Amino acid sequence: xxxxxxxxxxxxxxxxxxxxxxxxxxxxxxxxxxxxxxxxxxxxxxxxxxxxxxxxxxxxxxxxxxxxxxxxxxxxxxxxxxxxxxxxxxxxxxxxxxxxxxxxxxxxxxxxxxxxxxxxxxxxxxxxxxxxxxxxxxxxxxxxxxxxxxxxxxxxxxxxxxxxxxxxxxxxxxxxxxxxxxxxxxxxxxxxxxxx
Numbered sequence: 001x002x003x004x005x006x007x008x009x010x011x012x013x014x015x016x017x018x019x020x021x022x023x024x025x026x027x028x029x030x031x032x033x034x035x036x037x038x039x040x041x042x043x044x045x046x047x048x049x050x051x052x053x054x055x056x057x058x059x060x061x062x063x064x065x066x067x068x069x070x071x072x073x074x075x076x077x078x079x080x081x082x083x084x085x086x087x088x089x090x091x092x093x094x095x096x097x098x099x100x101x102x103x104x105x106x107x108x109x110x111x112x113x114x115x116x117x118x119x120x121x122x123x124x125x126x127x128x129x130x131x132x133x134x135x136x137x138x139x140x141x142x143x144x145x146x147x148x149x150x151x152x153x154x155x156x157x158x159x160x161x162x163x164x165x166x167x168x169x170x171x172x173x174x175x176x177x178x179x180x181x182x183x184x185x186x187x188x189x190x191x192x193x194x195x196x
Contacts (some may be wrong), residue, residue, distance in 0.1 A: 013132075013133055013140075016133050017137045
């Protein structure tokens with residue numbers, strides 16, 4: 001019986017891995033693009049251009065308008081008229097009504113209809129699925145992504161970087177250095193000897 005349970009568990013892990021890994025790979029690529037290709041230029045744009053303009057507009061235009069046209073009149077209206085009226089309505093009407101609604105309607109509905117079934121679902125189904133299926137699949141996805149990135153790095157180094165570096169040194173850098181040392185530098189030394 002235990003072998004059948006392990007077999008079902010591994011089959012479910014395989015199915016969840018096949019479904020989940022492409023989304024995980026796309027998410028990691030989008031996170032890399034957002035962090036390094038979009039976030040850094042937007043941060044520079046924000047700190048260099050947008051933030052100083054917004055600070056200037058805020059301090060010179062918005063704060064005086066807010067203080068003298070909105071805040072001071074509304075503060076007077078609130079202290080003299082609105083707060084006493086709201087206080088009277090809140091203490092004598094709303095608080096008793098809200099207590100009744102919470103204790104006799106909302107709390108039983110939320111507890112017995114929504115919370116308790118979700119608690120049972122989590123305790124007996126979803127927690128097992130999370131612990132036994134999703135976490136191992138996530139570990140395998142991370143491991144495969146690590147090996148995939150290492151393989152891409154190896155391919156980049158051995159198929160692009162090292163050959164280009166070898167071609168650069170062999171066909172451009174060393175010949176140019178030889179020409180400079182054997183041809184250009186002696187001619188420059190000769191010209192220098194003529195004029196000095």
